[in-house]
Amino acid sequence: MAPIPPFAVEQWMDEYETKCKYQMAETCCASISINELVELSDNKQIKPSDLIDLSSAQGYGTTRGSNELRNNLSALYSSKVGTPLSPDNVLITPGAIAANHLVLYSLTGPGDHVICHYPTYQQLYSIPATLGAEVDLWKSNPANNWLPDFESLKSLIKENTKLIILNNPQNPTGAILPRSLLQKIIDLAESKQITILSDEVYRPLFHGITPMDKDFPPSILSMGYKNTIVTGSLSKAYSLAGLRVGWIASRSPEIIEECAKTRDYTTISVSQLDQSVAAFALSQDTIHSLLSRNIQLAKANLELLERWIIKHDEYCSWTKPVAGTTAFIKFERDGKPIDAAALCKDLQEKTGVMILPGDVGFGEEFKGYVRVGYVNKTEIVKESLEEMRKYMRKGYDDLPLSA
Structure with a gap:
């Protein structure tokens, strides 16, 4: 096993997120309390205290995950699908990060070849490499709405390709792999019996595309190929990161x-208490209102961010996200990329606004890029963008360019 490399995104977050005034690097929808979750529910008979049985002994419970939670996830992945997903085909984990790690540790090792959609969360390609697998990156094209090229994927396939890893919707770009491309990936993988892992932690937060659109991406579990795996959690689209419930x-x-x-x-x-709240959040009484709240929040805040970018288009550019919670924005001056780490450090020091440098978090080829998380509370986004506006006027010209 190779030495594990530093997890750049998480180290940056650890260093700076407790010191900021305005959190614009967060990738979760604005967090809610248990009281707020209950208020969102259509079940008006339930009280927050009803979600947790204080008289119940806190043993391990059902070790693979509570029946209620796995049943709700089964229903979520069985919607509009001819063959329902059995609850027995769901494992509950401490967040999606643990889910991903378990899949990668279970399925990859020395002698295996792994292909990973890129850019993405570093865990998805660093862990297989650490375990001894050979990893190739299937790179998205920023000039084509961050779509990766299917012919390029075909060229990466080897005799020992064990796993194709997707991130849909994609962190950090907010782009999607459309249905037509997903079908090609499925057909290719099935023809060679390659397993597909799809990190769908930002699903189903779609705000720039609807299920009526021909390119709308279904969950990969609904596309007919048995050897597919999905990971997800309550953290991103469901505003409940503190529960630490994934699957x-x-x-x-x-x-x-x-x-x-x-x-x-x-x-x-996983904690019985956490699973009880998670099951309630994913119940038919609650999930639709919770997602509606977060989709509307994403739409409203993305409009604010888009206006800001238009006003500063001399210095920054992007592909507008259609899903998820993050945008990948490129900052330049005189046609050259800004030193993104210097920008992020200086911006936070002078304004309290935290954003994340793309080349630090996602690879050196992303010089000048920053990741912005825009699905915080709208007032925080407004105040952050105003501070950033003032910074662009006073401090931006003094920043160094990327080496």
Whole structure:
């Protein structure tokens, strides 16, 4: 096993997020309290205290995940699909980060070849490489709405390709892999019996595309190929990062069993209290109102961000996100990329606004890029953008260009 590299995004967040005044690097929808969650629910008979049975002994519970929570996730992935997903094909984990790690640890190792959609969360390509797998990056094209080229994917396939890793919607760009491209990926993988892992942690937060659009991407679990895996959590689209509830789902019982064997060494079970609240959030009484709240928040805040970018288009450019919570914005001066780390540090020091440098978090080729999380509370976004506006007028010209 190779030495694990520093996790650049998380190290930057650890260093700066507790010191900022305005959080614009956060990737979760604005967090809500249990009281607010109950208020959103259509079930007006329930009280916050009803979500947790204070008289119940706090043992391990059902170790693979509570029946209620797995049933709700089964329903979520079975919607509009001919073959329902069994609750037995869902494993509950401490967040999506644990879900991803369990899948990668269970399925990849020395002698394997892995292809990873890029840019993306560093975990998805660093962990397989650390485990001894050979990793190739399937790169998105910023000049084509961050779409990766399918012919390029085909050229990366090898005899020992074990896993194709997707991130849909994509962190940090907010782009999607459209249905037509997903179908090509499925057909290619199935023809060669390659497993697909799709990190869908930002699903179903779609705000620039609707299910009526021909390019709207379904969950990969609904596309008919057995050897597909989805990971997700309550953190991003559901505003409940503090619960630390995530999941692995697959239509392959064999894959689930492999992940369960690994899970036995790391998890045993997830808090019964957290799972109880998570099950309520994903129930039919609550999920639609919760998602509607967050989609409307994303739309309103994205409009504010778009106006800001238009006003500063001499210095910055982007592909407007259609999903998720993040935008990837490129800052330049005189046609050359700004030193993004210097920008982020100076901006936070002088205004309290935190954003994240793209070349630090996602790879050196993204010089000048920053990741902005725009689905915080609207007032925070407004105040942040005003501080950034003043900074652009007073401090931007003094920033160094990228080396």
